[in-house]
Amino acid sequence: MSEHRIRLAGPWQFRLSGQSGSGRSERLPLSGAGVTGAAKVQLTRGFHAPPRLSSDSRLRLAYVGSGQFVMRLNGEVLGCSSELAGEPSAAACLPERCCRIPIELLKSFNEVQFEVVGEQAEEWSLEGVWLVISEPCGQPVDGGES
Numbered sequence: 055m056s057e058h059r060i061r062l063a064g065p066w067q068f069r070l071s072g073q074s075g076s077g078r079s080e081r082l083p084l085s086g087a088g089v090t091g092a093a094k095v096q097l098t099r100g101f102h103a104p105p106r107l108s109s110d111s112r113l114r115l116a117y118v119g120s121g122q123f124v125m126r127l128n129g130e131v132l133g134c135s136s137e138l139a140g141e142p143s144a145a146a147c148l149p150e151r152c153c154r155i156p157i158e159l160l161k162s163f164n165e166v167q168f169e170v171v172g173e174q175a176e177e178w179s180l181e182g183v184w185l186v187i188s189e190p191c192g193q194p195v196d197g198g199e200s
Contacts, residue, residue, distance in 0.1 A: 059116075060104065060185040062166065067098045082183065086121070086176035095170035097180060103160045104187055112188040113155040115166065121178025126167040127159050134171070152186065 068084065069077030071094035080097075089095060107113075115125060115132060125132040132153045170178050 055112075055188045056191055058104075058187045058189075060101070060187070062099050062101060062183040062185060065099070067096075069096045069098070070094065071096075083179060083181040085179040086170065089176045095178070097168045097170075098165060099167075099183075100163060100165050101185065103162055103164060104185070107157060107160070107187070108189065109157075110190050111157060113157060113160070114152040114186040114188075115155055115183065116152045116186050117168075117180065117183045118151075119178065119180040119182075122171045123178070123180075124169045124171055125153055126169070127155060128161060128164055130159055155185075 062082075064081030065079040066082065066084065067077045068080045069075075070089070077096070077098075084097065086095065115127070117123075117125075122134070124134050132155065166183070168180060168183075
């Protein structure tokens with residue numbers, strides 16, 4: 055398998071529960087420093103679908119961070135970080151966690167969201183997020199626009 059990573063550095067929309075509008079624009083790394091109480095934090099970022107995906111393509115959302123998150127793609131729940139605890143990527147040296155993305159969920163333009171869950175909104179960090187594309191050997195991998 056050949057692998058290509060697309061880093062989703064920013065801009066991310068940082069929004070607190072009860073906040074009107076789309077929130078403020080931020081780049082990773084981000085943390086809950088300064089967020090008080092049990093405010094719900096949502097981090098959202100859009101990206102274009104990679105071109106030339108085949109039926110053999112495998113997609114994962116990989117991230118490095120701490121805390122409890124619910125991850126969504128285009129409104130569909132991909133998983134919760136607590137389900138991925140202790141499952142670092144088998145393909146990388148990074149201490150990242152991965153969540154499989156069903157190809158049928160991708161659209162031409164997509165929105166990924168990390169929602170911080172748990173009682174203490176200030177005890178989280180999101181240091182990096184990548185879209186990981188794996189193709190069988192011999193097939194080109196093209197990251198396209200993000």
